Amino acid sequence: MEIILQKNVIKAIKSLYNEDVNPEQILVQATRKEFTGDLTVNVFPFIKQVKRSPEIAAEEIGKYLKENLDIVDSYNVIKGFLNISISSEYWLKGLYENKTETAVKKETVVLEFSSPNTNKPLHLGHVRNNLLGESLARILLADGFDVKKVNLVNDRGIHICKSMLAWQKWGNGITPETSGKKGDKLVGDFYVLFDKEYKKQQEELISQGLTKEEAENKAPLILEAREMLLKWENDDKEVISIWKMMNRWVYAGFDITYRNLDISFDKIYYESETYKLGKDTVLKGIQSNVLIKKSDGSVWADLTENKLDEKLLLRSDGTSVYMTQDIGTAEMRYNEYKPEKMIYVVGNEQIYHFNVLKIVLEKLGFDWAKNIVHFSYGMVELPEGKMKSREGTVVDADDLIDEMVATAREMSTELGKLEDFSSEEKENILRIIGLGALKYFILKVDPKKNMVFNPKESIDFNGNTGPFIQYTYARINSLKTKADDEGILEYKQYPAGITPNDKEISLIKMLRQFESVKKESAQKLSPAIIANYAYDLAKEYNQFYHDFIILKESGELRNFRLYLSEQTGRIIKEAMWLLGIEVPVRM
């Protein structure tokens, strides 16, 4: 509709002033609430060309539009702004049009997210990553992309060796079964234990006169861990078997967390299976003189011409680093899917890493490297700052989910809801609500910004929240159920004698926006745009619901309002789906 108006403004200018203007000069936007009208044309961008004062030009164009466009009902001019009212009939028709054109692009996008390390359980930071990843996948899918969700499990490296070593030294053969602990938690405990003992050794060495850096590199524990990594890369039987066992524990733990968050993947890569390819590629890079081998055997990429430093790709002992395995993974992934785009959902702390990755891949001759997109999101912080695992301030993912559901339960009991439900149904609804609160809380903020989470205040269930939107849906659903009970079934036809009121029109307008909101969120890779839209829509509907009677109305008006409600519910549900949030039929 904006486009129709835009074209006609161009026509108007041509016929009134005999001037040609570009479409970009015609700004059509929604009229602000304080003014009457639906759409506003701003005359300033072309005011010089038409040689009129803003008021006169706006007035003349408005007059032209009213005479030549039947959808234009009336207009008014304030300063240089031409506010146009679209006929309510046009809005009403729009609501009843069934437009189901699904844009099919079928370009493949590989979307990597989650990417946990196997040495500790998932925490709030990972939760943000997972929720963003899952939501982006759905948003891109809805925009017509063929999305492959992939997870890259970081199952090798020095960090795993630390947990393994600690378990070997102090674990006394403990397992998840004997301890009753979730596997990822148990392994995480040993990682923390390693760090504690390692710190002790460092302090000891520092007191003997070593510098901090020397102490970090000479502590017996770290030497043992490095040795273990070397053994691992040389397929040492014992090391491999501990590694397999402990990873198995971790995966069992992760599976539970993923399931609780409704996260799934099309494909899981393991770095233990991709790093060798990376190593090979790096070695080839030396032969073709793209990379440098130093006298101690370490391999580097010289990035000084890109205004960056030198970057290590293989250690002097021949073992690979993070970058090495990411090269291999990217290559493997590209060969497997030949995607148009590879998106990595990884925190903003790794911006530098991905810059380097792209440059190195390009140097190595992979022209698809330019299609790599690092979707970098901000950190989740506590009111007192960053989460520190060593200080025990990490917010554990499983605990957080449990707390959210518990809060939902308290609220529900207090409000006296859900009393007539079976316990099974009730639990499911509480899960939907608790999880909805958590997911919405995280997804509504602009991904690139850091966000603050206050565990003491816990997440709200009122106001701009997931449950607010879910509640709106439940209300609508309840209307439909009641309509059903009363035998109101034929309500979907165009209502002949109805003139929608202002609130109804603004609801219809908002529903129309959904398509462009979806597109925008896909282009900008931002679930927050969907989240904020869903909230605005729910708020608008609640006002409508409060101010007007729906089912107790009669005839066409009742049918129209019921239909309008149903459409709102449908879009709320779809918007929430795009966020990975379920909506309950009752709450």
Added chain:
RNA sequence: GGUUCUGUAGCUCAGCUGGAUAGAGCAACGGCCUUCUAAGCCGUAGGCCACAGGUUCGAGUCCUGUCAGAAUCACCA
């Protein structure tokens, strides 16, 4: 020190490619359940959009500088 990101109400966040008098929620205060779900609706109060310049008809938005916070610049991942 270099690079990147952020700075909007007491708190948590919106603010579309520059557009009219900067918006929500929470917290505070005051109203609304004999009518479809009050997890709701309405109202009051709360702002030098970090600061200073610049670009122009017009700047929270773009440019430059300053200040503050964060991340990163590892033979960690």
